Amino acid sequence: MTAAWVILALAAGTYGVRLAGVLLHDRLVLPDRLKHLLPIAAVTLLAALVATSVFTDGDRISIGLARPAGVLVGAVLAWRKAPFVVVVVAAAAVAAGLRLLGIR
Amino acid sequence: MITDRALVRDALAIGAAAGVIGLSYGAIAVANGLEPWVPIAMSLIVFAGGSQFLAAGLLGVGNPIAAVVGGILINSRHFPFGLAIGGYIGDSLPSKLLGSHILIDESTAFTMAEPDPGRKRRSFWLVGGTLFVLWNLGTVVGVLIGNAVGDPETFGLDAAFPAGLLALLLPSLRDSAARVAAGAGAVIAVATTPLLPAGLPVLLSLVGLAAALMIKPGGTP
Numbered sequence: 001m002t003a004a005w006v007i008l009a010l011a012a013g014t015y016g017v018r019l020a021g022v023l024l025h026d027r028l029v030l031p032d033r034l035k036h037l038l039p040i041a042a043v044t045l046l047a048a049l050v051a052t053s054v055f056t057d058g059d060r061i062s063i064g065l066a067r068p069a070g071v072l073v074g075a076v077l078a079w080r081k082a083p084f085v086v087v088v089v090a091a092a093a094v095a096a097g098l099r100l101l102g103i104r
Numbered sequence: 105m106i107t108d109r110a111l112v113r114d115a116l117a118i119g120a121a122a123g124v125i126g127l128s129y130g131a132i133a134v135a136n137g138l139e140p141w142v143p144i145a146m147s148l149i150v151f152a153g154g155s156q157f158l159a160a161g162l163l164g165v166g167n168p169i170a171a172v173v174g175g176i177l178i179n180s181r182h183f184p185f186g187l188a189i190g191g192y193i194g195d196s197l198p199s200k201l202l203g204s205h206i207l208i209d210e211s212t213a214f215t216m217a218e219p220d221p222g223r224k225r226r227s228f229w230l231v232g233g234t235l236f237v238l239w240n241l242g243t244v245v246g247v248l249i250g251n252a253v254g255d256p257e258t259f260g261l262d263a264a265f266p267a268g269l270l271a272l273l274l275p276s277l278r279d280s281a282a283r284v285a286a287g288a289g290a291v292i293a294v295a296t297t298p299l300l301p302a303g304l305p306v307l308l309s310l311v312g313l314a315a316a317l318m319i320k321p322g323g324t325p
Contacts, residue, residue: 007145010175011150013179017176017180017186018179021190037317043277043282043286045181045185046212048306049266056297059302061294066260074270078267084271088267091260091264095264
């Protein structure tokens with residue numbers, strides 16, 4: 001029954017974290033200077049998430065080629081205002097294609 | 105400004121990718137020796153991919169405490185996400201209670217990328233809802249077919265997710281303070297990954313905000 005407790009505790013903790021931010025959004029009175037930082041904080045966290053999913057594997061920094069190359073192609077397409085679907089599919093196709101060629 | 109059809113298409117694109125990852129999550133969890141209901145329940149009531157992979161792995165090797173603590177640590181980034189976009193989820197308490205469950209990286213990124221304030225809410229619910237359905241569907245199918253699921257890396261899905269998130273971040277990165285903070289944060293997170301437990305490096309990226317504080321708000325050099 002350990003699994004059930006783990007799931008319940010993880011679910012409660014995760015939901016609590018999410019709900020706390022959403023509810024505090026209305027109650028938090030911040031000076032404008034700091035309020036302006038909230039969206040930047042979200043962007044920073046997402047950017048860090050992107051960077052770690054590209055350049056790390058587990059607890060080590062990864063020097064693979066296929067994944068960064070795929071993301072780079074996707075990023076260039078996004079920068080050139082390609083549709084989101086094209087960005088996602090192109091990134092996957094480049095990474096998958098390189099691996100097919102034996103390039104990790 | 106994007107049309108509704110484009111938004112649905114985009115939500116389905118990222119949702120399909122999430123579905124395939126969910127597939128491999130279900131398969132890996134069962135391969136780790138977990139009972140089939142465990143990954144399915146986790147996808148339903150935790151609904152946070154990174155923490156679920158970690159928890160399934162740690163549960164498989166008999167380390168339940170680390171599974172809970174590590175998982176919550178990974179998901180703690182959702183707190184600032186709620187602070188940032190909490191105003192676009194809904195006004196009533198029930199919508200906030202329900203919306204909080206689908207507050208994930210993708211729904212946050214889509215909401216922030218939508219330029220029209222009136223459409224941010226629709227963006228949030230559509231993307232969060234689509235991912236919830238497809239992630240859970242993927243998990244169930246993965247549990248059922250088990251080892252027949254291939255490695256998502258074969259399909260390049262490990263590149264699809266960061267590329268999609270990055271595409272959604274690009275408009276926000278036009279702001280120079282955001283760009284500096286995001287750049288510094290990304291370097292901090294990658295550099296500290298070998299040193300810190302999972303989840304902490306991404307949180308530590310917030311140190312990059314200090315760099316943004318030195319820059320005038322809204323600057324676009």
